[in-house]
Amino acid sequence: MQGLTDNEVMLKYQQGEMQAMEELLRRYKNPVYHFALRLSLNAAQAQDITQDVFLRLHQYRNNYNPERKFSTWIFSIAHNVYVSRWRKDRRFVPWARKQDKTDELMDVQSPDPSPAQEVCKDELSSIVTKCIQALPFLQREALILREFENLDYEEIARILKKSLGTVKTLIHRARMNLKDKMLPYIGELGGYNV
Amino acid sequence: MFDRHVINQLSSYLDNQLSDSKKKKIDEHLKVCKVCSEELARLKLVSEKLKAWHVPDLENSFDSAVTTQIIRQELERGRVKMEKKTRLILVPAGAIAGILFLVISFVGLQAYFHRGIQGRQLVSAKKTGEEYRSRQTPKNGFLIRAGSEMVGYGGDKKFAIGVLSEGERTSLNYAKTDSIKLNDLSRVTYGVNSYEYDDVQSFGMAGARVDNGRIITRSEFAKSESTSIVATTPDSPVIIVQPVLPGTAEAEMVIRTGNVSLEIENGKETYQQVIKICRELGGYISDSRFYRDNEGREAGSVTMRIPKEKFDTALDKLGSLGKIENINVVSQDVNQEYTNLKSRLDTAMIVYEKMLEALKQRKVQPTEAVKLESELTPILNRIEDLKNKIEYLNNQVSYNTITLNFFEPRVSAKVFKESKHIIKETILSTGINAVKFVAVLIPIVLVIGFWVVIAVVAIWAIKYLISKLLNRK
Structure with a gap:
């Protein structure tokens, strides 16, 4: 299995070989998990999303088109799973009432580390997390797919179901926004000498 | 550049x-x-x-968790598939079973309603009983008569009435028979059980060969010389078996005794009606009994004497008071006995007159006169005795006896009838209400459906606009 391409392994899985699933898990569980974790900043949620992605892959295995790149297909599934979860969670967010003293509530510090704190163990990671979190969703997702998963613009356009031009704009704006947010911190750390 | x-x-x-x-x-x-x-x-x-932003990898146990979930999903899918298949078989099977159940229930109820209160009486017997009571000649059947009594009936290839004898009592019996072939009228064979009266078999097996209602040959009038078969009309062949009684100069001397058993609704009411019928017909009650049994059912027995010309009317009227369980009519021919008595009386009178004349003509001594008188006394007694017997016979012939036994059924027919009526009414009203409900429901469903479609379209449009706006952001 190891010598086969992703597409070939997926075709084997379509034919009913359970070993192919093991191989796909070995190859893609961490990329999908990292993508979900960077988007959600929540390890448990990211793990659930990753599991859902592989279950959907199994469920819709016969829909896979071998002419398409496997990585594009699996990240499309991950994108859909994340978006559907995000929509579902958003429905249950209650409206803040005027009389609620939100500031006081927010000031209460939990003794346990937050999910974001767990993800960002060092200072740089913490800065990156803060800055990325501040980006609009689509910019954030496009940038993560580009910077961390090394997908080209066409693949990202297919995953996000956007045009190539839109993806270019999204990534450019994301970088510019991030640059504006990150440079002050990077300067403090002594890494900015331009 | x-x-x-x-x-x-x-x-x-x-x-x-x-x-x-x-x-x-x-x-x-x-x-x-x-x-x-x-x-x-x-x-x-x-x-x-x-x-430089590194994130941790997944734990190794993740693979097995996913594999387990996939297996569980497959099992669930298999179960759902099986359920679908099972439903595909079970739903039609259940529907067929339901329809069968309804059909069987309907047929069963029909049969139950048709069979009567106790559910034990044959339809044919009931119908025949009614026909017997109304004394109407069946359109496609034949009657067998003994004198003025109808003792047999056949029709529709299904059943017939015979006459069973038990000593002097005769009972009407309804029985199925295959021996009647009404479709083949050229050969009609009908069996009547033997009928005995005064230890003499009056008529037994009867049969005839009939062609277009005209009798061609008689056959098998076993041990009977006094029976006859008469076809009434060519279109509706009616066979009458009539015992030919020896002709007498006097009027027909027959003592008829009727025994009627009735299943009635209300004991007291029936008792009162029986007395009223008896009085209206000019009869009188000779014996009556009214009681309530262990189960609380009212029952009674009335013995009445009815003028002979009103005997049939009385049977009809009494039979209409309830459901006839049994009717027995016994006819006792006393012509011979009457003639004998009369002859003996005439003889006795002749002897008496002759002796009286001899007594008058002779000049007898007182001692001889006493002797003659003593000889006349037994003759006078005998004449008185014969006169009494003749008067008794006259009384018996002119007033016939009817004994009516009546009793309430175990299940009240009235309640049953009311229940049946209520069920019919309920079914009818349910049907009407269902139609009304559907008539009201259709416009409501249409209106609601219209607004649901509008709402769905509106929600979809709003969602679409929101998603567009979010994407722009």
């Missing part, structure tokens, strides 16, 4: 997503433009710092 800054394309340049020509132009521009070069350096730095 670009005349103005190329900052907008630096991101694509950094990711190597530009064509060669564009890349070359930007390279040249960067050599001369300090602003763009610095911007590119900043973007590179940001990209490098981003890549």
Whole structure:
């Protein structure tokens, strides 16, 4: 299995070989998990999303088109799973009432580390997390797919179901926004000498 | 070379997503433009710092968790498939079973309603009983008569009435028979059980060969010389078996005794009606009994004497008071006995008159006169005795006896009838209400459906607009 391409392994899985699933898990569980974790900043949620992605892959295995790149297909599934979860969670967010003293509530510090704190163990990671979190969703997702998963613009356009031009704009704006947010911190750390 | 800054394309340049020509132009521009070069350096730095953001990997147990979930999903899918298949079989099977159950229930109820209160009486017997009571000649059947009594009936190839004898009592019996072939009227064979009266078999097996209602040959009038078969009309062949009684100068001397058993609704009411009928017909009650049994059912027995010409009317009227369980009519021919008595009386009178004349003509001594008188006394007694017997016979012939036994059924027919009526009414009203409900429901469903469609379209449009707005952001 190891010598086969992703597409070939997926075709084997379509034919009913359970070993192919093991191989796909070995190859893609961490990329999908990292993508979900960077988007959600929540390890448990990211793990659930990753599991859902592989279950959907199994469920819709016969829909896979071998002419398409496997990585594009699996990240499309991950994108859909994340978006559907995000929509579902958003429905249950209650409206803040005027009389609620939100500031006081927010000031209460939990003794346990937050999910974001767990993800960002060092200072740089913490800065990156803060800055990325501040980006609009689509910019954030496009940038993560580009910077961390090394997908080209066409693949990202297919995953996000956007045009190539839109993806270019999204990534450019994301970088510019991030640059504006990150440079002050990077300067403090002594890494900015331009 | 670009005349103005190329900052907008630096991101694509950094990711190597530009064509060669564009890349070359930007390279040249960067050599001369300090602003763009610095911007590119900043973007590179940001990209490098981003890549330093490491996140932990998944635990090894994740693989087995996913595999387990997949197996569970497969099992669930298999179960759902099986359920679908089972439903595909069970639903039609259940529907068929339900329809069968309804049909069987309907047929059963019909049969139950038809069979009567106790559910034990045959339809044919009931019908025949009614026909017997009304004394109507069946359209496609035949009657067998003994004197003025109808003792047999056949029709529709299904059943017939015979006459069973038990000593002097005769009972009407309903029985199925296959021996009647009414479709083949050229040969009608009908069996009647033997009928005995005063130890003499009056008639037994009867049969006839009939052609277009005209009797061609008689057959098998076993042990009977006094029976006859008469076809009444060619269109509706009716066979009458009539015992030919020896002719007498006097009127027909027959003592008839009727025994009627009735299943009635209300004991007291029936008792009162029986007395009323008896009085209206000029009869009188000779014996009556009214009681309530262990189960609380009212029952009674009335013995009445009815003028002979009203005997049939009385039977009809009494039979109409309830459901006939049994009717027995016994006819006792007393012509011979009457004639004998009369002859003996005449003889006795002749002897008496002759002796009286001899007594008058002779001049007898007182002692001889006493002797003659003593001889006349037994003759006088005998004449009185014969007169009494003749009067008794006259009384018995002119007033016939009817004994009516009546009793309430175990299940009240009235309640049953009311229940049946209520069920019918309920079914009818349910049907009407269902139609009304559907008539009201249709416009409501249409109105609601219209507004649901409008609402769905509106929600979809709002969602679409919101998603568009979010994407713009």
